[in-house]
Amino acid sequence: MPPARAKAMPIFKKLEKLGRSLAGSVLDGLFPRSCIYCRGPRAGGGEFLCAPCLGEITFIRRPYCDACGMPADISYEFPASGFLCGECRKNSHPFDRARSLGSYDTVLRELVHFFKYSPQPGAVVDIAALLKRYFAGAPETYAGFYVAPVPLHFRKMRERGFDQSFLLAREVASVLKLPLASGLLCRVRDTGSQAAKTRAERSRNIRGAFAVDRPEVVRGKDVLLVDDVFTTGATAGEAARALKGANAGRVNVFTLARVVL
Ligand SMILES: [Zn+2]
Ligand SMILES: [Zn+2]
Structure with missing residues:
Protein backbone atom coordinates (compact mmCIF):
# COMPACT_ATOMS: atom_id res chain seq x y z
CA MET A 1 0.00 0.00 0.00
CA PHE A 31 -38.05 9.54 11.82
CA PRO A 32 -37.26 8.88 15.48
CA ARG A 33 -36.17 5.35 16.24
CA SER A 34 -38.30 4.94 19.32
CA CYS A 35 -42.06 5.31 19.59
CA ILE A 36 -43.05 8.91 20.40
CA TYR A 37 -45.67 7.72 22.88
CA CYS A 38 -44.22 4.80 24.85
CA ARG A 39 -40.55 5.37 23.92
CA GLY A 40 -40.24 1.67 23.13
CA PRO A 41 -38.81 0.29 19.88
CA ARG A 42 -41.13 0.86 16.96
CA ALA A 43 -40.01 -2.05 14.80
CA GLY A 44 -42.98 -3.29 12.79
CA GLY A 45 -45.01 -0.19 13.64
CA GLY A 46 -45.31 3.15 11.86
CA GLU A 47 -42.79 5.93 11.29
CA PHE A 48 -43.44 7.50 14.71
CA LEU A 49 -45.48 5.04 16.70
CA CYS A 50 -44.90 1.38 17.58
CA ALA A 51 -47.47 -1.22 16.51
CA PRO A 52 -49.11 -1.62 19.97
CA CYS A 53 -49.51 2.18 20.34
CA LEU A 54 -50.93 2.47 16.81
CA GLY A 55 -53.34 -0.31 17.76
CA GLU A 56 -54.50 1.72 20.76
CA ILE A 57 -55.96 4.42 18.50
CA THR A 58 -59.60 3.45 18.14
CA PHE A 59 -61.78 5.06 15.52
CA ILE A 60 -64.99 6.85 16.40
CA ARG A 61 -67.67 4.69 14.82
CA ARG A 62 -71.45 4.69 15.12
CA PRO A 63 -73.36 5.36 17.28
CA TYR A 64 -72.52 9.06 17.28
CA CYS A 65 -74.35 12.37 17.04
CA ASP A 66 -75.39 12.96 13.46
CA ALA A 67 -74.52 16.67 13.68
CA CYS A 68 -71.28 16.93 15.66
CA GLY A 69 -69.99 13.35 15.64
CA MET A 70 -69.80 13.06 19.43
CA PRO A 71 -69.82 9.34 20.35
CA ALA A 72 -73.22 8.44 21.76
CA ASP A 73 -73.36 6.53 24.97
CA ILE A 74 -76.22 4.30 23.97
CA SER A 75 -76.16 0.57 23.67
CA TYR A 76 -79.60 -0.07 22.19
CA GLU A 77 -80.58 -0.01 18.54
CA PHE A 78 -81.30 3.43 17.13
CA PRO A 79 -81.97 4.84 13.68
CA ALA A 80 -78.74 4.94 11.62
CA SER A 81 -78.98 8.67 11.15
CA GLY A 82 -80.77 11.53 12.79
CA PHE A 83 -79.58 10.93 16.36
CA LEU A 84 -78.59 14.22 18.02
CA CYS A 85 -76.59 14.67 21.22
CA GLY A 86 -77.90 16.89 24.03
CA GLU A 87 -75.65 19.79 23.01
CA CYS A 88 -76.79 19.73 19.36
CA ARG A 89 -80.43 19.54 20.43
CA LYS A 90 -79.91 22.85 22.27
CA ASN A 91 -77.78 24.65 19.66
CA SER A 92 -77.39 23.93 15.99
CA HIS A 93 -74.09 24.40 14.16
CA PRO A 94 -73.36 26.42 11.00
CA PHE A 95 -71.87 23.24 9.43
CA ASP A 96 -73.99 20.32 8.33
CA ARG A 97 -72.03 17.47 9.88
CA ALA A 98 -68.78 16.96 11.72
CA ARG A 99 -66.86 13.71 11.97
CA SER A 100 -63.59 12.85 13.65
CA LEU A 101 -61.22 9.93 13.29
CA GLY A 102 -60.62 9.35 16.99
CA SER A 103 -60.83 10.78 20.44
CA TYR A 104 -58.29 13.43 21.47
CA ASP A 105 -56.48 11.54 24.20
CA THR A 106 -53.47 9.30 24.87
CA VAL A 107 -51.73 8.13 21.66
CA LEU A 108 -53.71 10.21 19.15
CA ARG A 109 -53.26 13.33 21.28
CA GLU A 110 -49.49 12.76 21.33
CA LEU A 111 -49.46 12.22 17.56
CA VAL A 112 -51.43 15.44 16.97
CA HIS A 113 -49.06 17.37 19.27
CA PHE A 114 -46.05 15.94 17.52
CA PHE A 115 -47.55 16.81 14.14
CA LYS A 116 -48.42 20.34 15.26
CA TYR A 117 -45.50 21.46 17.39
CA SER A 118 -42.47 19.56 16.16
CA PRO A 119 -40.39 21.54 13.67
CA GLN A 120 -41.11 19.08 10.85
CA PRO A 121 -44.33 17.58 9.57
CA GLY A 122 -43.08 13.99 9.14
CA ALA A 123 -45.81 12.54 11.39
CA VAL A 124 -48.03 12.86 8.34
CA VAL A 125 -46.86 9.38 7.25
CA ASP A 126 -48.56 7.67 10.22
CA ILE A 127 -51.54 10.00 9.94
CA ALA A 128 -52.01 9.10 6.27
CA ALA A 129 -52.05 5.39 7.18
CA LEU A 130 -54.66 6.04 9.88
CA LEU A 131 -56.80 8.08 7.48
CA LYS A 132 -56.76 5.25 4.94
CA ARG A 133 -57.95 2.74 7.52
CA TYR A 134 -60.55 5.11 8.97
CA PHE A 135 -62.14 6.12 5.66
CA ALA A 136 -62.14 2.53 4.39
CA GLY A 137 -64.70 1.72 7.11
CA ALA A 138 -66.54 5.04 7.38
CA PRO A 139 -70.23 5.04 6.43
CA GLU A 140 -70.20 8.59 5.04
CA THR A 141 -69.36 9.30 1.45
CA TYR A 142 -68.11 12.63 0.24
CA ALA A 143 -68.68 12.34 -3.47
CA GLY A 144 -68.72 15.77 -5.07
CA PHE A 145 -67.05 17.52 -2.12
CA TYR A 146 -64.05 19.85 -2.27
CA VAL A 147 -61.56 19.45 0.56
CA ALA A 148 -60.50 22.69 2.24
CA PRO A 149 -58.26 23.24 5.26
CA VAL A 150 -59.37 25.53 8.08
CA PRO A 151 -56.76 28.21 7.44
CA LEU A 152 -54.15 29.20 9.99
CA HIS A 153 -53.32 32.86 10.49
CA PHE A 154 -50.11 33.74 8.62
CA ARG A 155 -48.46 34.79 11.89
CA LYS A 156 -49.00 31.33 13.39
CA MET A 157 -47.84 29.72 10.19
CA ARG A 158 -44.64 31.75 10.32
CA GLU A 159 -44.03 30.60 13.91
CA ARG A 160 -44.55 26.94 13.05
CA GLY A 161 -43.06 27.00 9.59
CA PHE A 162 -45.88 24.94 8.12
CA ASP A 163 -49.64 24.73 8.10
CA GLN A 164 -50.80 21.48 9.67
CA SER A 165 -54.41 21.82 8.47
CA PHE A 166 -53.22 22.18 4.91
CA LEU A 167 -51.05 19.05 5.17
CA LEU A 168 -53.92 17.17 6.77
CA ALA A 169 -56.41 18.38 4.14
CA ARG A 170 -54.00 17.27 1.41
CA GLU A 171 -53.88 13.76 2.87
CA VAL A 172 -57.67 13.61 3.28
CA ALA A 173 -58.15 14.74 -0.32
CA SER A 174 -55.68 12.13 -1.53
CA VAL A 175 -57.29 9.28 0.47
CA LEU A 176 -60.84 10.25 -0.57
CA LYS A 177 -59.72 11.05 -4.15
CA LEU A 178 -61.32 14.49 -3.93
CA PRO A 179 -60.06 17.85 -5.21
CA LEU A 180 -58.15 20.02 -2.74
CA ALA A 181 -59.39 23.62 -2.68
CA SER A 182 -57.10 25.39 -0.27
CA GLY A 183 -57.91 28.96 -1.27
CA LEU A 184 -61.64 29.00 -0.48
CA LEU A 185 -61.21 30.62 2.92
CA CYS A 186 -58.71 32.98 4.43
CA ARG A 187 -58.05 33.90 8.01
CA VAL A 188 -58.42 37.63 8.40
CA ARG A 189 -57.88 37.87 12.13
CA ASP A 190 -55.34 36.30 14.46
CA THR A 191 -57.47 34.89 17.26
CA GLY A 192 -54.69 33.68 19.56
CA SER A 193 -55.07 30.38 21.35
CA GLN A 194 -58.53 28.96 21.89
CA ALA A 195 -57.22 26.67 24.63
CA ALA A 196 -58.33 27.40 28.20
CA LYS A 197 -61.42 29.24 26.96
CA THR A 198 -65.01 28.32 27.71
CA ARG A 199 -67.46 27.39 24.97
CA ALA A 200 -68.98 30.90 24.95
CA GLU A 201 -65.57 32.59 24.99
CA ARG A 202 -64.36 30.43 22.14
CA SER A 203 -67.26 31.28 19.90
CA ARG A 204 -66.98 35.02 20.75
CA ASN A 205 -63.22 35.00 20.16
CA ILE A 206 -63.43 33.35 16.74
CA ARG A 207 -66.23 35.56 15.33
CA GLY A 208 -65.29 37.12 12.02
CA ALA A 209 -61.94 35.30 11.86
CA PHE A 210 -62.57 33.90 8.36
CA ALA A 211 -63.45 35.47 5.07
CA VAL A 212 -64.11 34.33 1.53
CA ASP A 213 -62.01 36.14 -1.06
CA ARG A 214 -63.73 34.88 -4.15
CA PRO A 215 -67.40 34.09 -3.44
CA GLU A 216 -67.92 33.09 -7.09
CA VAL A 217 -65.60 30.10 -6.50
CA VAL A 218 -67.39 29.04 -3.30
CA ARG A 219 -70.97 29.38 -4.58
CA GLY A 220 -72.75 26.04 -4.82
CA LYS A 221 -69.69 24.00 -3.77
CA ASP A 222 -69.97 21.20 -1.21
CA VAL A 223 -67.01 21.64 1.11
CA LEU A 224 -65.31 19.22 3.47
CA LEU A 225 -63.48 21.41 5.99
CA VAL A 226 -60.44 19.76 7.54
CA ASP A 227 -58.80 20.63 10.85
CA ASP A 228 -56.69 18.81 13.43
CA VAL A 229 -58.87 18.93 16.55
CA PHE A 230 -62.59 19.50 17.17
CA THR A 231 -63.10 20.91 20.65
CA THR A 232 -66.39 22.81 20.90
CA GLY A 233 -66.79 23.22 17.15
CA ALA A 234 -66.45 27.01 17.39
CA THR A 235 -63.59 27.30 14.87
CA ALA A 236 -65.08 24.87 12.35
CA GLY A 237 -68.46 26.53 12.86
CA GLU A 238 -67.11 29.99 12.13
CA ALA A 239 -65.29 28.74 9.02
CA ALA A 240 -68.51 27.07 7.88
CA ARG A 241 -70.47 30.27 8.56
CA ALA A 242 -68.15 32.20 6.22
CA LEU A 243 -68.55 29.55 3.49
CA LYS A 244 -72.34 29.42 3.88
CA GLY A 245 -72.38 33.23 3.75
CA ALA A 246 -70.83 32.90 0.31
CA ASN A 247 -73.58 30.41 -0.67
CA ALA A 248 -71.60 27.20 -0.38
CA GLY A 249 -73.64 24.02 -0.63
CA ARG A 250 -73.16 21.45 2.12
CA VAL A 251 -70.33 22.17 4.55
CA ASN A 252 -69.07 19.11 6.43
CA VAL A 253 -66.18 19.01 8.84
CA PHE A 254 -63.55 16.34 9.37
CA THR A 255 -60.98 16.46 12.14
CA LEU A 256 -58.27 14.00 13.03
CA ALA A 257 -59.22 14.11 16.69
CA ARG A 258 -62.12 15.23 18.80
CA VAL A 259 -62.50 16.10 22.46
CA VAL A 260 -64.86 13.52 23.91
CA LEU A 261 -66.44 14.59 27.18
ZN1 LIG B 1 -45.40 2.84 21.50
ZN1 LIG C 1 -73.86 16.64 18.70
Missing part, protein backbone atom coordinates in the same frame (compact mmCIF):
# COMPACT_ATOMS: atom_id res chain seq x y z
CA PRO A 2 1.53 3.40 -0.95
CA PRO A 3 2.27 5.56 2.10
CA ALA A 4 0.00 8.42 0.91
CA ARG A 5 -2.98 6.07 0.70
CA ALA A 6 -2.24 4.52 4.10
CA LYS A 7 -2.30 8.03 5.56
CA ALA A 8 -5.46 9.06 3.73
CA MET A 9 -7.53 6.11 4.92
CA PRO A 10 -8.03 7.15 8.55
CA ILE A 11 -9.08 10.68 7.47
CA PHE A 12 -11.54 9.22 5.00
CA LYS A 13 -12.88 6.86 7.64
CA LYS A 14 -13.24 9.71 10.13
CA LEU A 15 -15.14 11.77 7.57
CA GLU A 16 -17.31 8.82 6.72
CA LYS A 17 -18.07 8.24 10.40
CA LEU A 18 -18.86 11.92 10.91
CA GLY A 19 -21.09 11.92 7.83
CA ARG A 20 -22.91 8.84 9.04
CA SER A 21 -23.53 10.27 12.49
CA LEU A 22 -24.75 13.56 11.01
CA ALA A 23 -27.08 11.75 8.64
CA GLY A 24 -28.15 9.56 11.57
CA SER A 25 -29.12 12.51 13.73
CA VAL A 26 -30.96 14.21 10.87
CA LEU A 27 -32.84 10.99 10.11
CA ASP A 28 -33.49 10.48 13.81
CA GLY A 29 -35.12 13.88 13.96
CA LEU A 30 -37.28 13.12 10.95
Whole structure:
Protein backbone atom coordinates (compact mmCIF):
# COMPACT_ATOMS: atom_id res chain seq x y z
CA MET A 1 0.00 0.00 0.00
CA PRO A 2 1.53 3.40 -0.95
CA PRO A 3 2.27 5.56 2.10
CA ALA A 4 0.00 8.42 0.91
CA ARG A 5 -2.98 6.07 0.70
CA ALA A 6 -2.24 4.52 4.10
CA LYS A 7 -2.30 8.03 5.56
CA ALA A 8 -5.46 9.06 3.73
CA MET A 9 -7.53 6.11 4.92
CA PRO A 10 -8.03 7.15 8.55
CA ILE A 11 -9.08 10.68 7.47
CA PHE A 12 -11.54 9.22 5.00
CA LYS A 13 -12.88 6.86 7.64
CA LYS A 14 -13.24 9.71 10.13
CA LEU A 15 -15.14 11.77 7.57
CA GLU A 16 -17.31 8.82 6.72
CA LYS A 17 -18.07 8.24 10.40
CA LEU A 18 -18.86 11.92 10.91
CA GLY A 19 -21.09 11.92 7.83
CA ARG A 20 -22.91 8.84 9.04
CA SER A 21 -23.53 10.27 12.49
CA LEU A 22 -24.75 13.56 11.01
CA ALA A 23 -27.08 11.75 8.64
CA GLY A 24 -28.15 9.56 11.57
CA SER A 25 -29.12 12.51 13.73
CA VAL A 26 -30.96 14.21 10.87
CA LEU A 27 -32.84 10.99 10.11
CA ASP A 28 -33.49 10.48 13.81
CA GLY A 29 -35.12 13.88 13.96
CA LEU A 30 -37.28 13.12 10.95
CA PHE A 31 -38.05 9.54 11.82
CA PRO A 32 -37.26 8.88 15.48
CA ARG A 33 -36.17 5.35 16.24
CA SER A 34 -38.30 4.94 19.32
CA CYS A 35 -42.06 5.31 19.59
CA ILE A 36 -43.05 8.91 20.40
CA TYR A 37 -45.67 7.72 22.88
CA CYS A 38 -44.22 4.80 24.85
CA ARG A 39 -40.55 5.37 23.92
CA GLY A 40 -40.24 1.67 23.13
CA PRO A 41 -38.81 0.29 19.88
CA ARG A 42 -41.13 0.86 16.96
CA ALA A 43 -40.01 -2.05 14.80
CA GLY A 44 -42.98 -3.29 12.79
CA GLY A 45 -45.01 -0.19 13.64
CA GLY A 46 -45.31 3.15 11.86
CA GLU A 47 -42.79 5.93 11.29
CA PHE A 48 -43.44 7.50 14.71
CA LEU A 49 -45.48 5.04 16.70
CA CYS A 50 -44.90 1.38 17.58
CA ALA A 51 -47.47 -1.22 16.51
CA PRO A 52 -49.11 -1.62 19.97
CA CYS A 53 -49.51 2.18 20.34
CA LEU A 54 -50.93 2.47 16.81
CA GLY A 55 -53.34 -0.31 17.76
CA GLU A 56 -54.50 1.72 20.76
CA ILE A 57 -55.96 4.42 18.50
CA THR A 58 -59.60 3.45 18.14
CA PHE A 59 -61.78 5.06 15.52
CA ILE A 60 -64.99 6.85 16.40
CA ARG A 61 -67.67 4.69 14.82
CA ARG A 62 -71.45 4.69 15.12
CA PRO A 63 -73.36 5.36 17.28
CA TYR A 64 -72.52 9.06 17.28
CA CYS A 65 -74.35 12.37 17.04
CA ASP A 66 -75.39 12.96 13.46
CA ALA A 67 -74.52 16.67 13.68
CA CYS A 68 -71.28 16.93 15.66
CA GLY A 69 -69.99 13.35 15.64
CA MET A 70 -69.80 13.06 19.43
CA PRO A 71 -69.82 9.34 20.35
CA ALA A 72 -73.22 8.44 21.76
CA ASP A 73 -73.36 6.53 24.97
CA ILE A 74 -76.22 4.30 23.97
CA SER A 75 -76.16 0.57 23.67
CA TYR A 76 -79.60 -0.07 22.19
CA GLU A 77 -80.58 -0.01 18.54
CA PHE A 78 -81.30 3.43 17.13
CA PRO A 79 -81.97 4.84 13.68
CA ALA A 80 -78.74 4.94 11.62
CA SER A 81 -78.98 8.67 11.15
CA GLY A 82 -80.77 11.53 12.79
CA PHE A 83 -79.58 10.93 16.36
CA LEU A 84 -78.59 14.22 18.02
CA CYS A 85 -76.59 14.67 21.22
CA GLY A 86 -77.90 16.89 24.03
CA GLU A 87 -75.65 19.79 23.01
CA CYS A 88 -76.79 19.73 19.36
CA ARG A 89 -80.43 19.54 20.43
CA LYS A 90 -79.91 22.85 22.27
CA ASN A 91 -77.78 24.65 19.66
CA SER A 92 -77.39 23.93 15.99
CA HIS A 93 -74.09 24.40 14.16
CA PRO A 94 -73.36 26.42 11.00
CA PHE A 95 -71.87 23.24 9.43
CA ASP A 96 -73.99 20.32 8.33
CA ARG A 97 -72.03 17.47 9.88
CA ALA A 98 -68.78 16.96 11.72
CA ARG A 99 -66.86 13.71 11.97
CA SER A 100 -63.59 12.85 13.65
CA LEU A 101 -61.22 9.93 13.29
CA GLY A 102 -60.62 9.35 16.99
CA SER A 103 -60.83 10.78 20.44
CA TYR A 104 -58.29 13.43 21.47
CA ASP A 105 -56.48 11.54 24.20
CA THR A 106 -53.47 9.30 24.87
CA VAL A 107 -51.73 8.13 21.66
CA LEU A 108 -53.71 10.21 19.15
CA ARG A 109 -53.26 13.33 21.28
CA GLU A 110 -49.49 12.76 21.33
CA LEU A 111 -49.46 12.22 17.56
CA VAL A 112 -51.43 15.44 16.97
CA HIS A 113 -49.06 17.37 19.27
CA PHE A 114 -46.05 15.94 17.52
CA PHE A 115 -47.55 16.81 14.14
CA LYS A 116 -48.42 20.34 15.26
CA TYR A 117 -45.50 21.46 17.39
CA SER A 118 -42.47 19.56 16.16
CA PRO A 119 -40.39 21.54 13.67
CA GLN A 120 -41.11 19.08 10.85
CA PRO A 121 -44.33 17.58 9.57
CA GLY A 122 -43.08 13.99 9.14
CA ALA A 123 -45.81 12.54 11.39
CA VAL A 124 -48.03 12.86 8.34
CA VAL A 125 -46.86 9.38 7.25
CA ASP A 126 -48.56 7.67 10.22
CA ILE A 127 -51.54 10.00 9.94
CA ALA A 128 -52.01 9.10 6.27
CA ALA A 129 -52.05 5.39 7.18
CA LEU A 130 -54.66 6.04 9.88
CA LEU A 131 -56.80 8.08 7.48
CA LYS A 132 -56.76 5.25 4.94
CA ARG A 133 -57.95 2.74 7.52
CA TYR A 134 -60.55 5.11 8.97
CA PHE A 135 -62.14 6.12 5.66
CA ALA A 136 -62.14 2.53 4.39
CA GLY A 137 -64.70 1.72 7.11
CA ALA A 138 -66.54 5.04 7.38
CA PRO A 139 -70.23 5.04 6.43
CA GLU A 140 -70.20 8.59 5.04
CA THR A 141 -69.36 9.30 1.45
CA TYR A 142 -68.11 12.63 0.24
CA ALA A 143 -68.68 12.34 -3.47
CA GLY A 144 -68.72 15.77 -5.07
CA PHE A 145 -67.05 17.52 -2.12
CA TYR A 146 -64.05 19.85 -2.27
CA VAL A 147 -61.56 19.45 0.56
CA ALA A 148 -60.50 22.69 2.24
CA PRO A 149 -58.26 23.24 5.26
CA VAL A 150 -59.37 25.53 8.08
CA PRO A 151 -56.76 28.21 7.44
CA LEU A 152 -54.15 29.20 9.99
CA HIS A 153 -53.32 32.86 10.49
CA PHE A 154 -50.11 33.74 8.62
CA ARG A 155 -48.46 34.79 11.89
CA LYS A 156 -49.00 31.33 13.39
CA MET A 157 -47.84 29.72 10.19
CA ARG A 158 -44.64 31.75 10.32
CA GLU A 159 -44.03 30.60 13.91
CA ARG A 160 -44.55 26.94 13.05
CA GLY A 161 -43.06 27.00 9.59
CA PHE A 162 -45.88 24.94 8.12
CA ASP A 163 -49.64 24.73 8.10
CA GLN A 164 -50.80 21.48 9.67
CA SER A 165 -54.41 21.82 8.47
CA PHE A 166 -53.22 22.18 4.91
CA LEU A 167 -51.05 19.05 5.17
CA LEU A 168 -53.92 17.17 6.77
CA ALA A 169 -56.41 18.38 4.14
CA ARG A 170 -54.00 17.27 1.41
CA GLU A 171 -53.88 13.76 2.87
CA VAL A 172 -57.67 13.61 3.28
CA ALA A 173 -58.15 14.74 -0.32
CA SER A 174 -55.68 12.13 -1.53
CA VAL A 175 -57.29 9.28 0.47
CA LEU A 176 -60.84 10.25 -0.57
CA LYS A 177 -59.72 11.05 -4.15
CA LEU A 178 -61.32 14.49 -3.93
CA PRO A 179 -60.06 17.85 -5.21
CA LEU A 180 -58.15 20.02 -2.74
CA ALA A 181 -59.39 23.62 -2.68
CA SER A 182 -57.10 25.39 -0.27
CA GLY A 183 -57.91 28.96 -1.27
CA LEU A 184 -61.64 29.00 -0.48
CA LEU A 185 -61.21 30.62 2.92
CA CYS A 186 -58.71 32.98 4.43
CA ARG A 187 -58.05 33.90 8.01
CA VAL A 188 -58.42 37.63 8.40
CA ARG A 189 -57.88 37.87 12.13
CA ASP A 190 -55.34 36.30 14.46
CA THR A 191 -57.47 34.89 17.26
CA GLY A 192 -54.69 33.68 19.56
CA SER A 193 -55.07 30.38 21.35
CA GLN A 194 -58.53 28.96 21.89
CA ALA A 195 -57.22 26.67 24.63
CA ALA A 196 -58.33 27.40 28.20
CA LYS A 197 -61.42 29.24 26.96
CA THR A 198 -65.01 28.32 27.71
CA ARG A 199 -67.46 27.39 24.97
CA ALA A 200 -68.98 30.90 24.95
CA GLU A 201 -65.57 32.59 24.99
CA ARG A 202 -64.36 30.43 22.14
CA SER A 203 -67.26 31.28 19.90
CA ARG A 204 -66.98 35.02 20.75
CA ASN A 205 -63.22 35.00 20.16
CA ILE A 206 -63.43 33.35 16.74
CA ARG A 207 -66.23 35.56 15.33
CA GLY A 208 -65.29 37.12 12.02
CA ALA A 209 -61.94 35.30 11.86
CA PHE A 210 -62.57 33.90 8.36
CA ALA A 211 -63.45 35.47 5.07
CA VAL A 212 -64.11 34.33 1.53
CA ASP A 213 -62.01 36.14 -1.06
CA ARG A 214 -63.73 34.88 -4.15
CA PRO A 215 -67.40 34.09 -3.44
CA GLU A 216 -67.92 33.09 -7.09
CA VAL A 217 -65.60 30.10 -6.50
CA VAL A 218 -67.39 29.04 -3.30
CA ARG A 219 -70.97 29.38 -4.58
CA GLY A 220 -72.75 26.04 -4.82
CA LYS A 221 -69.69 24.00 -3.77
CA ASP A 222 -69.97 21.20 -1.21
CA VAL A 223 -67.01 21.64 1.11
CA LEU A 224 -65.31 19.22 3.47
CA LEU A 225 -63.48 21.41 5.99
CA VAL A 226 -60.44 19.76 7.54
CA ASP A 227 -58.80 20.63 10.85
CA ASP A 228 -56.69 18.81 13.43
CA VAL A 229 -58.87 18.93 16.55
CA PHE A 230 -62.59 19.50 17.17
CA THR A 231 -63.10 20.91 20.65
CA THR A 232 -66.39 22.81 20.90
CA GLY A 233 -66.79 23.22 17.15
CA ALA A 234 -66.45 27.01 17.39
CA THR A 235 -63.59 27.30 14.87
CA ALA A 236 -65.08 24.87 12.35
CA GLY A 237 -68.46 26.53 12.86
CA GLU A 238 -67.11 29.99 12.13
CA ALA A 239 -65.29 28.74 9.02
CA ALA A 240 -68.51 27.07 7.88
CA ARG A 241 -70.47 30.27 8.56
CA ALA A 242 -68.15 32.20 6.22
CA LEU A 243 -68.55 29.55 3.49
CA LYS A 244 -72.34 29.42 3.88
CA GLY A 245 -72.38 33.23 3.75
CA ALA A 246 -70.83 32.90 0.31
CA ASN A 247 -73.58 30.41 -0.67
CA ALA A 248 -71.60 27.20 -0.38
CA GLY A 249 -73.64 24.02 -0.63
CA ARG A 250 -73.16 21.45 2.12
CA VAL A 251 -70.33 22.17 4.55
CA ASN A 252 -69.07 19.11 6.43
CA VAL A 253 -66.18 19.01 8.84
CA PHE A 254 -63.55 16.34 9.37
CA THR A 255 -60.98 16.46 12.14
CA LEU A 256 -58.27 14.00 13.03
CA ALA A 257 -59.22 14.11 16.69
CA ARG A 258 -62.12 15.23 18.80
CA VAL A 259 -62.50 16.10 22.46
CA VAL A 260 -64.86 13.52 23.91
CA LEU A 261 -66.44 14.59 27.18
ZN1 LIG B 1 -45.40 2.84 21.50
ZN1 LIG C 1 -73.86 16.64 18.70
